[in-house]
Amino acid sequence: MNALSWSTRLLMKRQWKRLFLSTSNPCLSRRKCEKRVVKVRFSDILGQEKAQRFLRQVMVREKMPHAYLFTGIPGVGKRSTAQALAMALNCLSPQDGDACGLCGSCRKILGGNAPDFHVIRPGSNKIGIDQIREVNHGLSFAPLSAQYRVLVICQAEAMTPEAANAFLKTLEEPSPGNIFVLTATEPLDLLPTIVSRCQKVSFQPLPRGVVANWISEKKGVSQKEADIVAGLSGGSIGRALEMAENEFLENRxxxxxxxAELPGFPRTEAQGVAFKWAEEIKAGGTSGAQGSSLGPAAVLDIWKSWYRDLLLARAKMGEHSFMNRDFSQSLKKMSMGFKIKNLAKSFFLIDRAAMDLMENRNSALVFEHLVLELRALAGRL
Ligand SMILES: [Zn+2]
Known part of the structure; x- marks a missing residue:
């Protein structure tokens, strides 16, 4: 297989994965997700039983791996599990492989003042060489008070090539007592030489019902609203929380x-509508002053969920698979006015627009073009 066909297949695999697993763009909200949900022990983490079981097993091995790569979408408990691992490894009174949460070691980590538990996060979307050099310097000494020093690198794919190569040297020649946990959405975005030196632990999107029940119970929102945000979250508690805590549902x-009204607009009016929406989204994304508190990326996510559901409805997949279940009847009715291939094209056009925004293209122009293209596809029966 040549390089071109390999990369094309990889791109297609990623696109289809986005279509069926989640509409959320992880790069746009992951920092919020990971910072918002901080849990404590293994037993406090929602779901991820397989990952937890595996980690509890390796902790009792005589030769425990020194590096782990936690992979999965943002907001499913990767960073929290890294903290739970650090606590369980150093707990003075562990119970069934989990930390007690009460001893001196546990309290230090929970209080954020443990000298042997470090979390590195991207600054300005990058983890630079200086951050890794600082880490490497600290690792050359034995842990200060704990049995194990645990270093967590969140969003490890954000390491610059220089930073990744510097960290690779540390992974190749680890000092005793140091445990590394890297978190990433997709291992393919990391240096293969780093991935091969880590024990991979996969984190799954949480089931819709689990997310909905948790949001309803913890945030006091109705079961119906909790089900909507759970469906749109793609299995991420962090993202569901983000959506449940503001006026997201009204804006959505x-x-x-x-x-939904777009296909009904005459072609001559579509240009004016596209311009008006683009201006509103632009204003909402910067100030929220003109009635839209959602930024461009959030609106695109909502539209992606709509076209995903239309596609599933057209393929007669059943409303249990819809993200927007509260619009089930409209989705089923509308889907009959589209060809499947045009629905798929529409979804990928929105995905392309989201990538254009990430590359800092002019958001008003991106939206204007997108609306016109979606309108044109809707008219081709
Ligand atoms: Zn403890």
Whole structure:
């Protein structure tokens, strides 16, 4: 297989994975997700039983791996599990492979003042060589007070090539007593030489019902609203929380109604509508002053969920698979006016627009073009 066909296949695999697993763009919200949800012990982490079971087993091995790569979408408990691992490894009174949460070691980690537990996060979306050099310097000494020093690198894919190569040297010649945990959405975005030196632990998106029940119970929102945000979260507690805590649901409904009306606009009016929406989204993304508190990326996520559901409805997949179950009847009715291939094209056009935004293209122009293209596809029966 040549390099071109390999990369093309990889791109297609990623696109289809995005279509069926989640509409959320991890790069846009992952920092919020990971910082918002901080849990403590293995037993406090929602789901991820397989990952927890595996980690509890390796902790009792005589020769425990020194490096781990936690992979999965943002907001499913990777960083929290790294903390739980650090606590369990150093707990003075562990119970069934889990930390007690009460001893001196546990309290230090929970209080954020443990000298042997470090978390590195990207600054300005990058983890630079200086951050890794500082880490490497600290690792050359034995742990200060704990049995194991645990270093967590969040969003390890954000390491610059120089930083990744510097960290690779540390992984190749680890000092005793140091445990490394890297978190990443997708291992393919990391240096293969780093991945091969880590024990991989996969974190799965949480089931919709689990997320909905948790959000409903902890945040006091209705079961119906909890089910909607759980469906849109793609299995991420962090993202579901983000959506449940502001006026997301009202805004979502407004933007869904608009995209649903788009096929009915005469071609001559589409240009004016595209311009108006683009201006509103632009204003909402910067100040929220004109009625839209959602930024461009959030609106695109909502539209992606809509076209994903239309595609599933057209393929007669059943409403249990819809993200927007509260619009089930409209989705089923509308889907009959589209060809499957045009729905798939529409989804990928929105995905492309989201990538354009990440590359800092002019958001108003991106939206204007997108609306016109979606309108054109909707008209081709
Ligand atoms: Zn303890």
């Amino acid at each position: 409904e407004r933007w869904l109604e608009r995209i």
